[in-house]
Amino acid sequence: MTGCVAILDLTLNAVDLTVQLVDIESVSQNEQAIADAVEAALTPYGHLSVTRHGNTVVARTDLGHGERVVIAGHLDTVPLNDNLPARLDGGLLHGLGTCDMKGGDAVILRLAAMLPEPNRDVTYILYEGEEIDTEFNGLFQLSQSHPELMRADFAILMEPSNAEVEAGCQGTLRVEVRATGERAHSARSWKGVNAIHQATAILERLRDYEPRKPVIDGLEYHEGLNAVSIRGGVAGNVLPDECVVEVNHRFAPDRSEAEAQAFVRHLFEGYDVTVVDTAPGALPGLDLPAAKEFIEAVGREVNPKFGWTDVARFTSLGIPAVNFGPGDPMLAHKQEEHVPVEHIERCERQLREWLS
Amino acid sequence: MTGCVAILDLTLNAVDLTVQLVDIESVSQNEQAIADAVEAALTPYGHLSVTRHGNTVVARTDLGHGERVVIAGHLDTVPLNDNLPARLDGGLLHGLGTCDMKGGDAVILRLAAMLPEPNRDVTYILYEGEEIDTEFNGLFQLSQSHPELMRADFAILMEPSNAEVEAGCQGTLRVEVRATGERAHSARSWKGVNAIHQATAILERLRDYEPRKPVIDGLEYHEGLNAVSIRGGVAGNVLPDECVVEVNHRFAPDRSEAEAQAFVRHLFEGYDVTVVDTAPGALPGLDLPAAKEFIEAVGREVNPKFGWTDVARFTSLGIPAVNFGPGDPMLAHKQEEHVPVEHIERCERQLREWLS
Numbered sequence: 001m002t003g004c005v006a007i008l009d010l011t012l013n014a015v016d017l018t019v020q021l022v023d024i025e026s027v028s029q030n031e032q033a034i035a036d037a038v039e040a041a042l043t044p045y046g047h048l049s050v051t052r053h054g055n056t057v058v059a060r061t062d063l064g065h066g067e068r069v070v071i072a073g074h075l076d077t078v079p080l081n082d083n084l085p086a087r088l089d090g091g092l093l094h095g096l097g098t099c100d101m102k103g104g105d106a107v108i109l110r111l112a113a114m115l116p117e118p119n120r121d122v123t124y125i126l127y128e129g130e131e132i133d134t135e136f137n138g139l140f141q142l143s144q145s146h147p148e149l150m151r152a153d154f155a156i157l158m159e160p161s162n163a164e165v166e167a168g169c170q171g172t173l174r175v176e177v178r179a180t181g182e183r184a185h186s187a188r189s190w191k192g193v194n195a196i197h198q199a200t201a202i203l204e205r206l207r208d209y210e211p212r213k214p215v216i217d218g219l220e221y222h223e224g225l226n227a228v229s230i231r232g233g234v235a236g237n238v239l240p241d242e243c244v245v246e247v248n249h250r251f252a253p254d255r256s257e258a259e260a261q262a263f264v265r266h267l268f269e270g271y272d273v274t275v276v277d278t279a280p281g282a283l284p285g286l287d288l289p290a291a292k293e294f295i296e297a298v299g300r301e302v303n304p305k306f307g308w309t310d311v312a313r314f315t316s317l318g319i320p321a322v323n324f325g326p327g328d329p330m331l332a333h334k335q336e337e338h339v340p341v342e343h344i345e346r347c348e349r350q351l352r353e354w355l356s
Numbered sequence: 357m358t359g360c361v362a363i364l365d366l367t368l369n370a371v372d373l374t375v376q377l378v379d380i381e382s383v384s385q386n387e388q389a390i391a392d393a394v395e396a397a398l399t400p401y402g403h404l405s406v407t408r409h410g411n412t413v414v415a416r417t418d419l420g421h422g423e424r425v426v427i428a429g430h431l432d433t434v435p436l437n438d439n440l441p442a443r444l445d446g447g448l449l450h451g452l453g454t455c456d457m458k459g460g461d462a463v464i465l466r467l468a469a470m471l472p473e474p475n476r477d478v479t480y481i482l483y484e485g486e487e488i489d490t491e492f493n494g495l496f497q498l499s500q501s502h503p504e505l506m507r508a509d510f511a512i513l514m515e516p517s518n519a520e521v522e523a524g525c526q527g528t529l530r531v532e533v534r535a536t537g538e539r540a541h542s543a544r545s546w547k548g549v550n551a552i553h554q555a556t557a558i559l560e561r562l563r564d565y566e567p568r569k570p571v572i573d574g575l576e577y578h579e580g581l582n583a584v585s586i587r588g589g590v591a592g593n594v595l596p597d598e599c600v601v602e603v604n605h606r607f608a609p610d611r612s613e614a615e616a617q618a619f620v621r622h623l624f625e626g627y628d629v630t631v632v633d634t635a636p637g638a639l640p641g642l643d644l645p646a647a648k649e650f651i652e653a654v655g656r657e658v659n660p661k662f663g664w665t666d667v668a669r670f671t672s673l674g675i676p677a678v679n680f681g682p683g684d685p686m687l688a689h690k691q692e693e694h695v696p697v698e699h700i701e702r703c704e705r706q707l708r709e710w711l712s
Contacts, residue, residue: 028591078591081539100541131593170543174592183437185456185689186604187526187663189580190567192690196583196601200563203556211546224545227552229589230599235384235434236530236584236633237487237604238689243586245552248542248593277592307543333541333594334548 006033008041010113014348015093015341017106022086022095028076029136031055031128035075038126041109047116048124051149055128056138058149059112060121067120070155071351072139072310073105073325074130081335094338099327103339104158107326107348111355118355123152130310133277139310143317154290155314156351159307160327163343163350165295166305167322169312170221171281173249173260174228177202178272183234183241192239196232199243203227205267206247214252217284219304221252225267246276250308253281279308282315291320297354298324307332324351362389364397366469370704371449371697373462378442378451384432385492387411387484391431394482397465403472404480407505411484412494414505415468416477423476426511427707428495428666429461429681430486437691450694455683459695460514463682463704467711474711479508486666489633495666499673510646511670512707515663516683519699519706521651522661523678525668526577527637529605529616530584533558534628539590539597548595552588555599559583561623562603570608573640575660577608581623602632606664609637635664638671647676653710654680663688680707 006024008017026034035055042050048059055075077097086095093103105126112124127138134140143150159166179199184192211223225247232243247268251260257280265273285291286302295302305311305323314321326343362380364373382390391411398406404415411431433453442451449459461482468480483494490496499506515522535555540548567579581603588599603624607616613636621629641647642658651658661667661679670677682699 078594131591133592172543172593183690185663185685186580186582186584187528187606188578188686188688189582189606190578191686194562194582196586197559197563199586200556200559203553203559206550207553207556222544222546224542226542226545226550226595227588228542228592228594228596230552230555230586231589232583233585233587233602235487235689236489236602237528238434238584239582240584246589246592250543250545307541329541330544330547332544333591334539 005040006037008037010041010109014106014110014344017109018093018098018103018344019086019088021102021105022097025084026076027079028129028132031075035128038075042112045113048112053142053145054138056142057126059124061118063117063121065121068123068152069120070123070125070150070152071108071111071158072125072127072155073101073108073158074127075105076128076131078131078333083335083337091341092338093341096337098339099160099337100332101159101325101327103327103344104325107344107351108158110348111351115352115355120355122355123149134279139313143313150317152319154294155319155321157309157311157321157323158325159309159323160325160329160332161305161323162328163326163346165298165302165322165324167286167302168216168219168253168284169282169305169307169309170250170252171255171257171260172279172308173251173257173264174277175247175264176274176276177245177247177268179243181239181241184239186237186239189239194239195241195243199245202245202268202271212252214254216252216254217286219284221304222306223252224250250306251281253283256280280312280316282312285315285320288320291322294322298350361396362393364393364465366397366465370462370466370700373465374449374454374459374700375442375444377458377461378453381440382432383435384485384488387431391484394431394465398468401469404468409498409501410494412498413482415480417474419473419477421477424479424508425476426479426481426506426508427464427467427514428481428483428511429457429464429514430483431461432484432487434487434689439691439693447697448694449697452693454695455516455693456688457515457681457683459683459700460681463700463707464514466704467707471708471711476711478711479505490635495669499669506673508675510650511675511677513665513667513677513679514681515665515679516681516685516688517661517679518684519682519702521654521658521678521680523642523658524575524609524640525638525661525663525665526606526608527611527613527616528635528664529607529613529620530633531603531620532630532632533601533603533624535599537595537597540595542593542595545595550595551597551599555601558601558624558627568608570610572608572610573642575640577660578662579608580606606662607637609639612636636668636672638668641671641676644676647678650678654706
C-alpha cells in the first residue's frame with residue numbers, strides 16, 4: 001500500500017474548508033492524516049516557511065515587522081460519537097470538530113494562504129494532542145523543543161468563543177481517587193471488603209459539590225468537579241479490591257494549581273488521591289497593551305473563558321493571549337456539536353482586517 | 357512449534373498431584389493445557405472409557421453395577437493474583453486453585469486411576485468454565501450435548517467444603533444496572549448530566565443493603581448483593597453519558613430465580629436493569645435416600661452451601677447432589693487461597709472407602 005495525503009483546497013471559502021477538515025477524522029493521537037494534509041497545503045505558499053514537529057505544523061511569515069502574533073489552533077478532536085461526516089444544514093455546520101475547533105483551523109489556513117503580506121509577522125500553529133494529557137499537547141511539546149517558534153508579542157487561540165474575545169481561562173486538574181478493599185468470593189462477601197461499595201462516598205461528595213463562581217476583572221468564572229471515568233472489577237464472582245474514580249476539577253484563575261490540589265485532597269480525605277494531569281489557569285490580563293489593542297480592533301464584548309485552553313501556556317511564557325474563534329464552547333465535546341457559518345465568516349473577516 | 361502436554365503422575369499422592377495441577381495455570385477460558393494433561397493421564401487406564409468435550413474430560417467405569425455416581429470438579433480458576441506457583445508450608449498448600457478446586461480434582465484423578473473395580477459405577481467429570489458465565493460451563497455444555505453422560509443416581513461435587521458435606525446451594529443472579537446522562541465538556545459541566553454522578557444512588561443502595569439469612573432444613577443461609585464491576589468514562593475532559601454497575605446477587609434456595617430478579621429490579625428502581633447471568637439455587641434435599649446414605653457413610657455433620665455450585669445443575673436434572681471437597685470455601689477467590697493437606701487426604705480416604 002502506498003501512502004496518500006488528503007488534498008485541502010485553501011482557495012475554497014472557510015466554511016467549505018471546514019467541511020474538508022472535519023471529514024479527515026483526527027481523534028487525539030490519530031492526527032497524522034490531517035497534519036499531512038495541512039503541511040501539504042501550506043508548503044506551496046512561498047511567503048511561508050513551513051516546519052513539521054510530530055503532527056504539529058508551524059507556518060511563519062518573515063517580513064521583518066517589529067511585531068509578531070501567534071495564531072494557533074489544535075487539529076485533534078474528542079472521540080467519535082456517531083457524529084461524522086460534516087453536514088451543512090441552513091446556517092449551521094454539524095459534526096465532530098466543527099466547533100472544537102476545525103472552523104478556527106480553517107480560518108487560520110485561509111489567513112496563512114491568502115495574506116502574503118500581513119501588517120505584522122504571523123506564526124500560524126496547527127497542533128496535535130490538545131484534548132488529552134499535557135505531555136501529548138503539540139504546543140507544550142513545541143515550547144520544549146523549539147521555544148523560539150512560540151515567541152510573539154501577542155497570541156490568539158482560535159478556541160470556540162462565539163466569535164467573541166474570551167480572556168483568561170480556568171485551570172484544570174485531573175486526579176485519581178482510589179478506594180480499596182479486600183477480594184473475596186461474592187458468595188461469601190462478608191469475608192471481604194468491596195472496593196466499589198467503599199467508593200460510594202466519593203460519588204456522594206461529587207454529587208453534593210457546590211461550585212465557586214468568583215468574579216475576576218469583572219468576569220464571572222464557574223468552577224466544576226466531575227468524575228470523568230470510573231473503573232473497578234476482577235471477575236463476575238469476585239469482590240473487587242480496588243475502585244478508581246478519575247476526577248477532573250476546573251478551577252477559576254484566582255486559584256493556583258497547588259490551591260486546587262489542596263482543595264481536592266481535602267474533599268476526598270480518607271481516600272488515596274494521585275495527580276494525573278494539571279495545568280494552571282490564566283488571569284484575564286485585560287490591562288496588557290497588546291490585548292487592549294486587539295479588543296479595540298475587533299470591537300466586541302469580552303467574556304470569561306471557562307475551559308482550560310492553551311491561552312494559559314502563552315500567559316505562563318509572558319505572552320498576552322486571548323481566545324477568539326467560531327462556535328459556541330457549550331457545544332464542544334457534545335454529540336450535537338455544530339458551528340454557525342456566520343461565526344467562521346466573521347472571524348475570518350475581522351482577523352483579515354486586523355492583519356491588513 | 358510442536359505441541360506439548362504436561363505430564364501428570366497419578367501414582368503420586370494426592371497432595372503432590374495437587375501441586376502439579378496448580379502449577380498448570382488454568383484461568384477460565386485458558387483450560388486447554390490442563391485438560392490435555394488430564395486426558396493424557398487418564399487415557400492409559402484400561403478400566404476407564406475417556407472422552408473429551410471441549411476442555412472437559414469425562415472418564416467412566418462400566419462394570420454393569422445397578423448404581424452410578426458422578427464425581428465432578430472444575431479445572432478452571434479465577435484470575436491470577438500474584439499467587440502462583442504452589443507452595444507447601446507445613447500442613448498447608450498455598451496458591452491459586454489449591455482450594456478452589458484442584459485439591460478436589462487431584463482426589464478425583466487418584467480415585468479414577470486407583471480404583472479399577474469400584475462397588476458402584478462412577479462417572480468422573482473434570483470440566484472447564486465454572487468460574488464464568490453459564491454458557492461457558494463445561495457441565496452445562498455437557499448437559500446440552502451429551503446428557504446421557506450426566507445420568508446418575510447421585511452426584512458429588514468436590515467444591516471446597518472443609519472436607520464435610522454441604523447440602524443445597526444458593527442461587528446467583530448477575531445484572532447490569534445502568535445510569536445514563538448527557539455528555540458535555542467538563543469545563544462547562546452544567547450543560548451536561550454526569551452519568552457517574554447519577555450512579556451514586558446505585559452504590560448507596562448496595563452499601564445499605566441488609567442480607568436475608570433464612571433457615572431451610574435446619575441450615576442457615578446468608579444472601580449477598582455486590583458490585584463486581586463498574587465502568588464509565590469517555591475521555592479525561594468529557595462528562596460520561598453512561599455508567600454501568602455489574603451486580604451479583606446470591607440468594608437462598610427458598611427463592612426462585614424470578615423472585616430474585618424481582619427483588620433486584622425493585623431495589624434498583626429508576627435505573628435500567630439487564631440480566632447477564634442467572635442460575636437457580638438448590639434446596640438441601642437431605643431427605644433423599646442417596647444423599648442420606650452418603651452422609652451416613654461419611655459420618656460428618658452437614659452444612660449449608662453459600663456459594664452457587666453445579667449441585668444446582670444436578671438437582672435440576674433430578675439427581676440428588678452434595679458438595680464434599682477439601683479446602684475452606686471462605687478462602688476461595690482470595691489471594692491467600694490455600695488448602696490443608698489433611699483435607700485432601702481425608703476426602704480421598706473417605707471416598708475410596710465408600711467406593712470399595
